[in-house]
Amino acid sequence: MTAATDAREAAPEARERPRAGTGSRWRWTTRRWLSVGVAMALTVLLALGIAGGLALHRASALDRTVIEVDTPALVSAVRLESALTDQETGVRGYGLTGQESFLDPYRTGVDDQRTYTARLRTLVADDPAAGADLDEVTRQAAAWQQLIALPVVAAPPGGPVALAVERADEGKRAFDKVRAATAGLQQTLAQHRDRSRAQLRDAGRIRDRTLLLIAALILGLTAAVFAGLRRGVTRPLDQLSSDVRKVAGGSFDHEVIPTGPADLRMLAADIELMRGRMVRELAFSDAVRQQLDERARDLRRSNEELEQFAYVASHDLQEPLRKVASFCQLLERRYADQLDERAGQYIGYAVDGANRMQTLIQDLLSFSRVGRLHAETSPVDLEELFTRTADALSIAIEESGTDLSHDELPTVTGDPTQLGVLLQNLLSNAVKFRSPDRPARVQVTAARHDDGMWHFAVADNGIGIDKEFAEQVFVIFQRLHTRETYPGNGIGLALCKKIVEFHGGSIAVDTGYAPGTRITFTLPGSAAGQDPAAPEESQE
Known part of the structure; x- marks a missing residue:
């Protein structure tokens, strides 16, 4: 504080102190020199x-x-x-x-x-x-x-x-x-x-x-x-730059000497004032930097612990799934002669579901790192991804008699796993929250707008979402129905919102659409998505 105060008091004195070469021609500013020279040159x-x-x-x-x-x-x-x-x-x-x-x-x-x-x-x-x-x-x-x-x-x-x-x-x-x-x-x-x-x-x-x-x-x-x-600008600027470099290099007690035209001398005096303030501010910034370094270390340690927790949790979750898959396969081999074709098909579904669940758990582990680690992207054919997603939901679609249609979908850049999560959550919600009064119908549309964004929509004719809950449904663990009415954990739409926003897009409920629900979302023309997860319920 003492050094800063001394520098602040000394700087005005430096401005007032007479300098060599302050004749009448040096009273011209750089602007005046340039104006006269440019006027003559232009003429x-x-x-x-x-x-x-x-x-x-x-x-x-x-x-x-x-x-x-x-x-x-x-x-x-x-x-x-x-x-x-x-x-x-x-x-x-x-x-x-x-x-x-x-x-x-x-x-x-x-x-x-x-x-x-x-x-x-x-x-x-x-x-x-x-x-x-x-x-x-x-x-x-x-x-x-x-x-x-x-x-x-x-x-x-x-x-x-x-x-x-x-x-x-x-x-x-x-x-x-x-x-x-x-x-x-x-x-x-x-x-x-x-x-x-x-x-x-x-x-x-x-x-x-x-x-x-x-x-x-x-x-x-x-x-x-x-x-x-x-003569009039470069040399004085070189002198000023030399003084400034010395100060920037750590010699905060080095005085900045004003030379040259009037405005350059005024600039040097202002820099001298700034040097005095820097001395005072550096002490404060050093203390703040130390605090930031400590908080950064705490944050890194917390993130490492969170990642380790997610990794351990995912392994603990996969062990029961491996047992389910192993015992189902063992059951199929040992009692194959006593099981009919449909029983074998059911066992295949169970094994496939267990294996898919193991993959989804690994993908959720990768998703937990979104925003903290670099996510590699690649071209993603949404048409092919939609086909795979619809195939994964084929049983629910067939049992509900849902009429599923879609526009031709584009190829975007992103993580196919997270785009799979996005489509799977939105389609499974549309099927799950269907109306008992009419045959279920789901349509996926896509259009490129002048803003460079792809605008998508997943529309159904189900039970719909009241306008007052249009924002609430995107909050994690927020449910609009009891678990007995519609099962789920209330994470689906929150997960969709995180995926879309992570890739520079936005998602919302079209409150003017009826009957049913229409979820709209955007993706940049040069970006796409991230990880696959199990079909979560996003309307809760």
Whole structure:
């Protein structure tokens, strides 16, 4: 207490004591230094960014023009010329032979002409010269078609078309004009593309120079920032860190010396105050730690004793079961010739039940360690687990005439034994607490919700649970009926609640469900359950 008080009184003195290097420039805080530096850097970077953005935008625009306009336009012009040539070839062949097969390239060429003309209209919409050339191609093509193509195509098939021969020279001159017009269009488009490429190269050089300038300035700015931070922040922080490490290493009498900008010096003074308080608090924490260590040792000893008790109890419980199984098997061997088939079946049930009970006792021993020791988990197919559980309860289900149905159940991650306990308790309760007024019906449902949880429900049409007891049924050893009415120990639903909550889920009674009982529970999508136990009564 004396050391802590002395440190607390000395810390303000350390803050008030004059230090070297407290000129006007050291009155600036780190925030002010950074604000001024960042503002200057941002101004420079903003100017460079605008210049670089403009250069990149121009280069990108020219690149798009070459790729998306000029080149496709030139390709379309070439294909337009090819379409017109196909028309001329088809018309000439049909005029000489009268065979309709020669009209196929003509018809294809007409369709292609419309297609590529429409495409060129779109691509050269912003180029008046190319648009005028395209209009000239269209006019010359229409003139040739009116003069030669349409009259020849309209002539009946079967022989040479006289009109084709008569207008051969005139048609050639007309189509030569078409060729000249398409050549002019292609030349205009090629020149436009070449100009765009030249502009793109120039824009690329400007862009590269701008980016190199930006890179050089950023490097220079980085070096300046690094030097400023090292002198104004890093060195004072290193000094402060060195003092703090010495204090943290156990030298609580080492004084923390304030240096650097104003806020770092204030921080050092606050740390000095904290050092004084630490001295006072350490004595108290040492005493508390000793008490905690003693309680931890007592808790470990208690847990070890509890585990040993459970282990011994389980062995004592298994001895009578081994005797039951052994004597039943001995009875079957010795009096096999005097027992009928049903008696042998009953003995088999007894032996199987005794063996299963031994397994369940071992599982209960493992369950007693839940929450204290690590529980290994593995993928659990709930569909298969449901089948095994229903088979284990088959006698009770058949005798009660219960109609048991279920949805397709998922595979989750967890301990299959404890999931078996969960299903077995819920199903056995649903069968046990059936109503005498109607045939028993039990349904298990499962659905994946948006919260990532699997939502399950076990619903029956039995006697139900009153709303006022919806929470009480999950308390261990709490019964709603006498042992004469419904046998059991009142542990089933409490055990289910422990299993579900241990795996991050929740369980509850659906108080709005009627007639009967509907138990709902959730399990995380990546987790499942733990140990098998005998079918306990959970509704008690």
